Amino acid sequence: MIIHPLITKTEELSALCERLAKSDFVTVDTEFMRENTYWPELCLVQIANTEEAAAVDPKADGLDLSPLLDLLTDNEDVLKVFHAGGQDVEIIYNFTGRTPHPIFDTQIAMMAISQSEQIGYSNLVESWQGLTIDKGARFTDWSRRPLTERQIEYAIGDVTHLAKIFPKILKRLMKTGRGQWLDQEMEKLADPANYRNDPTEAWKRIKAAGRNAAMLGRLKAIAEWREIEAQGKNIPRGRIARDETLADLASHPPKQQSDLAKVRGLSQGWKDNDIGKRLMNTIAKSSPLTDDEMPPRAPRGAPLGKEGSLVADLLKLLLKIRAREIDVAARLLARSEDLELLAAGVRKNLPILEGWRYEVFGHDALDLVEGKLAFAVVDGKLKMTRVEDAEEVPVTE
Template sequence: MHIHPLITDSATLANLCARLADAPFVCVDTEFMRESTFYPELCLIQIADTEEAAAIDPMAPGLDMKPLLDLLTDNEDVLKVFHAGGQDLEIVYNLTGKTPHPLFDTQVAAMALGQGEQIGYSNLVDSWLGIAVDKGARFTDWSRRPLDARQIEYAIGDVTHLAAIFPKMLERLKKTGRGGWLDQEMERLGDPANYANDPDLAWKRVRISGRKPDVLGRLKAIARWRELEAQGKDLPRGRIMKDETVADLAGHPPKKQVDLARVRGLSATWAQNDIGKRLMTAIDSAEPLSAEEMPPRDDRKPGLGKDGALVADLLKLLLKIRARDIDVAPRLLARGEELELLAAGQRTNLAILDGWRYDQFGHDALDLVEGRLAFAVLDGKLTMTRTERTA
C-alpha cells in the first residue's frame, strides 16, 4: 500500500479524492480535540482504500476540504468504513449538516460476529490481523504543529489496518449470512438526527427526579440557555454550568438575580454580571412543559408490575442464552426496553417481532411469555424446552 506524506494542499487532496471516488470502499478515521471546546476541533483526517492511504491536515492554511467532504457525504458508490465512528460522524455532520453514507462500522459488525458489544480498535486489529497496535501516541495533542513522523504513522495505521480487516469481516458476514442483520444498526448510526445539537432537546440529557411540568419546563429553558451559551462561546456545556446545577435551579429557582450568589456550582459574580442576567431571563420566561413533551414514566410499561418485571427478567435470561448459542452480542438481538414492553403485553412496533430478530430470538421470546417455552437444566447446562402447552 502506498502511504502519502501529510497532505496540506488543495490540489493534492483533490487528486486523492478523485482516485478514491472509484474505490468500492474507503476507511476513515479522525483525530480531534474537544476538552476545551463545545464542538470537537478537527485536527487530522486519515483515509485509505486497498491501494493508498493518507493523512490530511485540516488545519493547513487555505486547504479546500470540499472534495473530501463531498466524497464522504455525497458519493453513494463508495462505502465509508469506520470503527466506533460516532464521533467521526459528528465531526462530518458539524462541517456539512450531513453524515457519511453508505456507512459500515466495524464495531457494530463485530457484534454480529460474536466479538462483544464494544470491541476496541486495538483488540479488533489483534483478533483479525494478529498485530499489536502501538498505543504510544494515543494521548497526543493533535492540534499542535508540526506533527512528527511517528504521530502521522500512528494515525494512518488506524485506516490501513481497517482496510485489511474490512474485506475479511465482510467475507465472514457473507459466510454466516449475517450481513443483513446490520442494515438497521448502520442506518440508525448514520441518522443525522443523532448529531444535531437542538437546544430545545438539550434538557433530555439532564437527569432530574420528579415529573412536575413547571420544574421540567424550567429544566428545558435552562438547558436551552446553557446550550446556546456553550455554542456561542464554543465551550463545553460543563464549563458554563454542570448538569447538577441545571437540575438544582430547575427544582429550586432563585427569585432574583442576587440569589444566584448562593447557588452551589455558580460563581458569586453571577449575581451581578450579564451571564447571570441572561440566566434569570431564561428562568423567568420558562413555561410548564406541555403534556406532549412530558417524558414517559419509569413504569411506562402498562401493567408490567412485579410479575411482569419477573417475566422481563426471564426474557433477559433467554436473551443471554440465545446470544450465547448463536455467538452474537445480546444488544444486537434485543434491547432491554423491548423485553419489558413484550412482558407488559405489547405485540406491535417491536423490532424483535420482525425480520431476522424474530427468527433468531423474538419467536422464542414470544413463546416464553405466552407459556410455550420454559427453562430446563440438561446435563448441567441451562437450556430452553417446549412445554406440553405447545401441543
C-alpha cells in the same frame, strides 16, 4: 500499500480523492480535540483503500477540504468504512450538514458475528491480524503542530489495518447470512437527525425527577439557554453549568439573582454578573410544557408490578443463552428496556417483535412470557425447552 506524506495542499487532496473515488470502499478515521471546546476541533483525517493511504491536515494554511468532504458525503458509489465512527460522522456533519453514505461500521458488524458488545480498535486488529498496536501516541495533543512522524504513522495505521480487516469481516457476514441484520443499524448511524444539535431538545438529555409541567418547562428553557451560551463561547456546556445544577435550578428556581450564590455548582460571581442576569431572565420567561411536549409515561413495571421484574430477569437470561448459542452480541438482539416492556405486557412497536429480531429471538421471548418455554439443564448447560414438547412426569405418592 502506498503511504503518502502528510497532505497539506488542496491539489494533492483533490488528486487523492479522484483516485479514491474509483474504489469500492474507503476506510476513514479522524483525530480531534474536544476537551476545551463546544464543537470538536478537527485535527487530522486519515483515509485509505486497498492500495494507498494518507493523512490530511485540516489545519494546514489554505487547504480546502471540499474534495474530501464531497467524496465522503456525495459519492454513493463508494462505501465509507469506520470503526466506532459515531464521533467521526458527527464532525463531518458539523462541516457539511450531511453524513457519509453509504456507511459501514466494523464495531457494529462485530456484534453480528461475535459476542463482542463494543470491541475496541486495538482488540479488533489483534483479533483479525494478530498485531499489537503501539498506543504511545494515543493520548497525544493532535492540535499541536508540527506533527511527528510517529504520530502520523500511528494515525494512518488506523485506516490501513481497517482496509485489510473490513473485507474479512464482510466475507464472514456473507457466510453467516447476517449482513441484512446490520442494514438498519448502519442507516441509524448515517441518519443526520442523530447529529443535529437543536438547543430546544437539549433538556431531554438531562435527568430530572418528576413530571411537573412547570418544572420541565424551566428545565427546557435553561437547557436551551446553556447550549446557546456554550456555542457562543465555544466551550463545553459543562463549563457553563452541569446537568445536576440545571435540574436543581428547574426544581427549585431562585427568586432573585442573589440566590444564585447559594446554588450548588455555581460560583459566587453569579449573584451579580451578566451571565447570572441572563439565567434569571431565562427562568422568568419560561413557561410550563404543553400536554404535547410532556414526555410519555413509561409503561415499565405495569401491569405486572413486582412479578414483571422477575419475568424481565428471565427474558434477560434467555437473551444471554440465545446470544451464546448463535455467537452474537446480546445488545444487537435486544435492549434491556425492550425486555422490560415486553414483560410488562407491551406488544406494539417493540424491535424484538419485528423482522429478523423476531425470528432469531423475539418469537421465543414471547413464548417464554406466555408460558410456552421453560429452562432446562442439558449436559451441564442451560438451554430452553418447549413446554408442549416436554414429556409429562408422573407424580408419585
